[in-house]
Amino acid sequence: MEKPTPLATISVTSMIPFVIVLVSLQTSCAAPTTESMYVTFVDCLRNNINTPNISNIVFAQTNASYASVLSAYIRNARFNTSSSPKPLVIVTPLRESHVQIAVICAKSIGVQLKTRSGGHDFEGLSYISGEPFIMLDMFNLRNITLDLENEVAVVQAGATLGEVYYRIWEESNVHGFPAGVCPTVGVGGHFSGGGYGNMMRKYGLSIDHIIDAQIVDVKGRIINKESMGEELFWAIRGGGGASFGVILSYTIKLVPVPKVVTVFRVEKTLEQNATDLVVQWQQVAPHTDERLFMRLQLHPVNSMVGERQKTLRAEVTSLFLGGVDELVPLLDKEFPTLGLNKESCIEMNWIESALFWAGLHHPDALLGRKPNSPKFLKRKSDYVKTPISKDGLEWIWKRMIELGQTSLVFNPYGGRMNEISVNATAFPHRAGNLFKIEYSVNWEEPGVAAEKNFTTQIRRLYSYLTPFVSKNPRSAFLNYRDLDIGINHHGNNSYQEGEVYGIKYFNNNFYRLVKIKTEVDPENYFRNVQSIPTVKL
Incomplete structure (x- = not known):
């Protein structure tokens, strides 16, 4: 692969201070302490950002704002305790050059650098580490520039999905983008890890619509698709960005959406033949019209009928890129067990469907960045290649009810996902998969005992499903980060x-x-x- 060439963003003159830092460290006889690393890093930033005051972007642990800056984007309360490892310094860059300088300064003193865009990494890898580290928090780098004439947008890594959708909606009612349904997810991690959403059966993944990117490499250079080369550009579309550098922005190609889309949500319990619904869902959801996405969520719940104390609820939530008059006859023919009728459906525009899926009520809410309250949580993932039999499903339901709290989410594949090569991008999970499983457990009680209880539950359910999922390898989804594997x-x-x-x-x-x-x-x-x-x- 041809080595990337430096762009003109950093001049030769501005690189001189970094050389001085390296020389001074190499001639020191004593190993650097945490305090000396902090002082050297901050001095390096101050000298190269060319301002005596960098307090607006650098937060030491002694800074009064440190705790609030750190916790603002921690989405998993498991990693927001007094014993959680914390960064020596938090840097909140205001300009792309700040990222370059932070990379070079951190590397020069041998301190690990972590990058956080939205904080939704389920294992907290963007803001915790077992070794001393500095955290780059990208939330200030969130500009979104639209070019509707060419149907593209440049999105900085610190933007959220909600902000992307909002900016598209401001300019157009016939454009959208195929990404996730949680509006507070950060673009940097979501896109680089694959980035699926409820339009993937029609348009594939977010990474299938990325046409350029900017990244700061290990040498502190800003490189784009042309200067980084095809191989690195391939890697940061599905292989995760954190292994290769700091993602600054992605250039994305917008997709057309109809002026009218249709959503619905249908729930059934075991007493209402939920098992038959799931059997038929497996036959229909991955194979139906590619404009239709039907997510299936399965939850153990309290039973309201008979002597059974616990039951299982199946919930189908859908987006159809078309009108209700086309959708209802389609599912009446293909998915009669669902029992869908027009009264269960709502026609709306695309931005309203994003609100529906997120449980929001006004487009302005897409700009919100604060979660209601971060919960303790654990996630795992699997892929299913052959339908699970009715007997198999009933056995799984018993195990879920026994465990009590862990839910399953089935996300259907097929459509466009079957048409894209497994090595077109670094994301490999394409054709051959019927659906992806997300294992999900949340809890609110702090403490070691509660964490052990709930993480044991989800791990047991994962073990129970071994016969029903992919093998050699048992595949997993990078954006559902899981350290168990x-x-x-x-x-x-x-x-x-x-x-x-x-x-x-x-x-x-x-x-x-x-x-x-x-x-x-x-x-x-x-x-x-x-x-x-x-x-x-």
Whole structure:
């Protein structure tokens, strides 16, 4: 692969202070302390940002605003306790050049750098670490520039999905973008890890519509698609950005949406033949009209009928890129067990459907960044290639009811997902999958005992489903981060440890990702416990 060439964003003159920092460290006899690392890092920033006052973007642990800045984008309360590892410094860049300087300054003192865009990483890898680290919080870099004439938008990594949808809606009622349904998710992580949503059966994933990107590499250079080369551009579309550098922005191609779309939500319990509904859902949802996405959620709930204390509720939530007069006859023919009628459907425009899926009521709410209250949570994932039999489903329901709290979410594949090659991008989970499973458990009680109880539940359910899901490898979805499937200590066995989880997240694309990682970041500076490892050449 051709090495990326530096752009003109950093001049040769502005690189001189970084050389001075490196020389001063290399001539020091004593190992740097946490305090000295902090002082050296901040001095490096101050000298190169060319301002004596950087207090508006740098927050030390002694800063009065440190705790609020840190907790503002922690979406999993498991990692917001007094014992949770915390960054030495938080940097909140206001300009892209601030990111470049932060990368070079952190690397020069050998301190790990972590990047947070929206904080939705389920294992908190963007804001916790077992070694000293500095955190780049990208929330100020959230500009979204639309060019409707060319149907593209440039989206900075700190923007949220809700902000992307809002900005599109401001300019057009016939454009949208196929990304997630949670509006507070940050663009940087969502896009780079694959980024699916309720239009993926029609349009594929977010990464299938990325036409350019800007990233700060390990040398502090801003590079784009042309200067980074096809291999790295391939890697940051589905392979995660955190292994390769700091994503600054993505250029995305908008997609057309009809002026009228239709949504519905239908619920049935076991007493209302939910099992038959799920059997038929597996036959229909991955194979029906590609304009139709039907998510299936399965929850253990209290029973309201008979002697049964607990039952299971199946909930189908849908988006159809068309009108109700077309949708109802379609599902009456293909999915009669659902029992859909016009009264259950709501016609609306695309932005209103984004609100419906997010449980919001006004477009302005898409600009909100604060969650109601971060919950304690754990997530896991699986892929299903063959339908689960009725007997198998009934056995699963019994296990779910026994466990009590863990829910399952089935997201159907098919449509456009079957038409894109497994190695077109780094995201490999395309044709051959009927649906993806998300395992989900939330709880509100703090403490070790509660965490053990609920994480044990979800792990048991994951184990119970082993016979029904993909094998060799048992695949997993990167954006449903799960440390149970393997971690990397980045020692002598780094490659072997990385292969354990890497094959599950990326299938055979893992080996190409390792080659790219080794070329662009041979010293493995950008790393976490589930990053792409390097290999000795």
